[in-house]
Amino acid sequence: MIVDKQGSPLLAEDNIRPDTRHGVILYVEDVSVSFDGFKALNDLSLYINDGELRCLIGANGAGKTTLMDVITGKTRPDVGKVNFGQQVDLLGMDETQIARAGIGRKFQKPTVFEMLTVFENLELSLAGDKGIWTNLFHKLSGEQKDEIGKILQTIGLTKECYMQAGALSHGQKQWLEIGMLLAAKPRLLLVDEPVAGMTGQETERTAELLTSLAGEHSVVVVEHDMAFVRSIARKVTVLHQGSVLAEGSMSEIQSNPEVVRVYLGEDQGAA
Numbered sequence: 638m639i640v641d642k643q644g645s646p647l648l649a650e651d652n653i654r655p656d657t658r659h660g661v662i663l664y665v666e667d668v669s670v671s672f673d674g675f676k677a678l679n680d681l682s683l684y685i686n687d688g689e690l691r692c693l694i695g696a697n698g699a700g701k702t703t704l705m706d707v708i709t710g711k712t713r714p715d716v717g718k719v720n721f722g723q724q725v726d727l728l729g730m731d732e733t734q735i736a737r738a739g740i741g742r743k744f745q746k747p748t749v750f751e752m753l754t755v756f757e758n759l760e761l762s763l764a765g766d767k768g769i770w771t772n773l774f775h776k777l778s779g780e781q782k783d784e785i786g787k788i789l790q791t792i793g794l795t796k797e798c799y800m801q802a803g804a805l806s807h808g809q810k811q812w813l814e815i816g817m818l819l820a821a822k823p824r825l826l827l828v829d830e831p832v833a834g835m836t837g838q839e840t841e842r843t844a845e846l847l848t849s850l851a852g853e854h855s856v857v858v859v860e861h862d863m864a865f866v867r868s869i870a871r872k873v874t875v876l877h878q879g880s881v882l883a884e885g886s887m888s889e890i891q892s893n894p895e896v897v898r899v900y901l902g903e904d905q906g907a908a
């Protein structure tokens with residue numbers, strides 16, 4: 638769930654409408670980030686199209702997390718431009734404002750409310766900004782119930798709706814958290830290693846889920862599991878030493894000698 642500094646859920650109504658008339662929802666241009674003189678991002682440029690599903694890969698330390706941190710306002714770049722649509726300058730906004738603008742981030746570890754049911758978790762993400770307990774006793778409108786029903790269907794947890802979230806499998810918790818993000822109707826979703834620790838079946842289901850979200854949402858997935866990346870990606874961006882090394886379809890990436898040398902080399906058998 639996306640919350641503001643007071644812990645209140647951010648609402649879909651808070652979202653602004655990014656100008657995507659050129660088909661691009663996220664512009665990252667010439668961005669550099671240094672930590673004590675070390676360049677974690679080095680003159681990086683990247684464009685995410687409206688409604689696309691993009692996979693971001695790269696060795697440990699390539700800069701993937703730093704890039705997500707820059708987009709979501711957690712880290713300020715030394716130089717560069719980051720725009721949501723053509724007009725909205727994300728570098729002039731803080732983390733809460735960026736989340737409110739319609740950029741949702743899912744971290745690797747699920748953070749659902751374990752003591753509450755699946756339904757209640759979604760209810761909290763959807764309902765007003767009056768604090769958790771008021772929200773739980775606040776009567777949902779028919780429209781809100783429909784909305785939760787739709788999200789439950791999307792994340793495949795309709796049957797588990799009255800189950801305590803703590804009793805869900807690891808994969809189900811990940812899907813619930815994606816559902817909680819969806820309640821805020823983000824235009825752009827950043828998803829960090831969604832299938833780490835999942836069973837084969839859960840991984841397949843996650844591939845279907847993320848693929849189904851593209852179109853209505855733009856989705857950027859950071860993932861090391863190459864089989865998973867191959868199963869969902871239409872376009873892959875490879876980061877290396879803080880810059881974009883290559884971009885293209887999975888087969889273009891796999892046959893790029895530079896990518897094979899610096900990233901896929903030892904993994905090529907599995908990839």
Ligand SMILES: Nc1ncnc2c1ncn2[C@@H]1O[C@H](COP(=O)(O)OP(=O)(O)OP(=O)(O)O)[C@@H](O)[C@H]1O
Pocket residue numbers: 672673676677695696697698699700701702703704
């Ligand atoms: N707060 C920080 N202070 C100093 N160095 C940092 C900081 N954050 C990241 N770095 C360094 O920046 C580089 C890029 O890190 P980043 O976490 O973005 O890589 P990554 O591609 O996400 O790696 P991983 O796949 O391991 O998560 C690394 O060398 C890391 O040690």
